[in-house]
Amino acid sequence: MTARKSRQSEDSGVSQVLKSLADTIGKAMGRSAELSNVVPRLALYQNTTPTAPNPCTYEPSLLIVPQGKKRVDFGTQSHVFGESTFLLTSIALPIVSRVCVASVEKPYLAFFLKLDMGMVRDVLHTEEVRVPPPLVGTRGMVLGRVTVELLKPCLRVVQLLDTPQDAPFFGKLLQREIIYRLLQGTQGDRLRSVATLADRSYRTARAVTWLRENFKKTLNVDELASLAGMSRSTLDHHFRGLTAMSPLQFQKQLRLHTARQKMLTEEFDAATAAFEVGYESPSQFNREYKRFFGNPPMRDIQALRASV
Numbered sequence: 085m086t087a088r089k090s091r092q093s094e095d096s097g098v099s100q101v102l103k104s105l106a107d108t109i110g111k112a113m114g115r116s117a118e119l120s121n122v123v124p125r126l127a128l129y130q131n132t133t134p135t136a137p138n139p140c141t142y143e144p145s146l147l148i149v150p151q152g153k154k155r156v157d158f159g160t161q162s163h164v165f166g167e168s169t170f171l172l173t174s175i176a177l178p179i180v181s182r183v184c185v186a187s188v189e190k191p192y193l194a195f196f197l198k199l200d201m202g203m204v205r206d207v208l209h210t211e212e213v214r215v216p217p218p219l220v221g222t223r224g225m226v227l228g229r230v231t232v233e234l235l236k237p238c239l240r241v242v243q244l245l246d247t248p249q250d251a252p253f254f255g256k257l258l259q260r261e262i263i264y265r266l267l268q269g270t271q272g273d274r275l276r277s278v279a280t281l282a283d284r285s286y287r288t289a290r291a292v293t294w295l296r297e298n299f300k301k302t303l304n305v306d307e308l309a310s311l312a313g314m315s316r317s318t319l320d321h322h323f324r325g326l327t328a329m330s331p332l333q334f335q336k337q338l339r340l341h342t343a344r345q346k347m348l349t350e351e352f353d354a355a356t357a358a359f360e361v362g363y364e365s366p367s368q369f370n371r372e373y374k375r376f377f378g379n380p381p382m383r384d385i386q387a388l389r390a391s392v
Contacts, residue, residue, distance in 0.1 A: 095168075101235040102167060106150035108242045109193045123244050123251045125259065129194040135183040136388055139341040141296070142179050144199040144278070146262065147171040148230060148238060152192030153185035158225055159328030159337075165227055170234075172271050174199075174278040175224040175289050176296055177327060178337045195238055199263065203256075204279040207263050224278070224292075224326045228271040237261040278326075287312045288322040295331060299338040300362035305331055339363065340376050347385045354381035 113119055113130045120127035131152070142156075153166035158179040165171055166185065186192035237258045244251045244258075267275055277285035291312040295303075308331055309319040323331050343357040352360065358369035373381050 097232045098168060098230060098235065101232055101239060102150045102230070105148070105195065105235060105239045105242065106193050108239060109150065109195065110191065112242060112245045113193070119245075122248050123241055123255045125198040125200065126241055126255070127196045127198075128242070129192070129196065131183045131186045131192040132188045133183075134186055137180045137182045139178070139180050139344050141176055141341070142173045142181075142225070143176045144201055145173045146195075146197045146199060146238075146266065147173070148195040148235070150193055150195065151190055152183065152194075154181060154192070154194070155184045156181045156225070159333070161223075161225070161328045163225070163227055168230055169227050170230050171225065172228055172266065172274060173225045174274045175292055175326060177224055178334070178341045179225075180341075195242065197238070197241070197259065197262065199275070200259070201279050203260060204263050204267075204275050207260055207267065208276060208279060223274065223328065226271050226274055228266075228269055231265070231269070234262065234265040234269065237265065284314070284318075284322050285326060287314060288319065288326050291319060291323060291331065292327065292334070295335055296338060299335050299342070300360075302362075303332060303335050336372065337376070340373055343369070343373070343381075344377065344384070347381060348388055357381070 109128050110130070113128055116130065118127065118129055137157075147154075148170045149166040151167070153164060154171075155162065155164045156171060156179050157163075158177050163171060164184065183192045241255065241258045241262070244254055263275070266272060278289050280286055291308050294308065294311055305319070306316055309316045312319050314322070320330060323329070323334070327334055329337065339361040343352075343354075343361045343363075346352045346357045346360060347354065354370060354373075355366040358366045363369040370380055373384070377384050379387065
């Protein structure tokens with residue numbers, strides 16, 4: 085078989101499994117927009133129209149969109165993907181996401197699986213996994229091409245919704261297989277570098293975790309570097325490589341995203357939200373909010389509410 089025919093056969097196989105995954109998700113969802121809490125760590129999503137930008141945090145996870153398209157922005161990076169491309173997140177990151185292609189005839193359908201990093205380490209330690217080197221750097225969020233080998237266990241995970249009594253046992257086995265396939269893929273080193281205790285990416289991840297848990301506090305980058313066991317310049321280099329942001333930019337986005345969510349869901353005014361997330365000056369908060377989201381706080385919140 086020629087290389088061209090082999091690729092055509094592979095693409096055909098991927099298309100067939102993607103269609104099966106989309107059909108199975110659509111059947112399981114019915115008219116629901118979200119389905120979770122049946123299979124551990126799995127969530128399914130459905131939208132019949134494009135959505136407004138939604139600031140949130142993606143934990144280590146695999147996101148496959150067998151139908152429709154999604155856009156995810158983090159730092160200075162933007163990813164638009166669907167069908168033949170998956171999104172792999174190896175560290176918790178503040179992002180802005182939106183469904184950009186969806187319709188009543190062909191709803192946006194998503195498979196979202198949170199990855200257990202302890203399970204990733206266990207697979208690395210107990211299985212023979214050849215992990216290819218990263219193509220460029222070690223970003224904490226990257227795109228990859230789906231394969232039949234990756235899609236099949238994902239499909240079987242969704243099919244567990246028909247037999248929920250089997251989900252606790254087979255769910256773990258299938259998630260190990262999914263992790264194995266991810267580790268063997270072209271983005272495998274992204275997972276390994278964050279999961280491996282001695283790796284600098286893991287130490288950078290410790291700094292990221294500390295910032296996520298303490299973003300309201302005044303940031304001392306030297307102390308953060310000491311926590312990660314690195315020099316300030318080394319931390320800055322690896323932090324930017326992993327998150328596409330400096331530690332200060334990362335903290336700022338966490339603050340702005342959290343403030344936006346509080347104004348949207350808890351009806352905080354701008355000044356209260358600013359103080360709640362660590363700002364000392366409401367005017368500085370307003371300037372940075374407008375620069376990041378495009379509108380002043382309350383105008384932005386009014387527009388978001390009007391779009392729902």
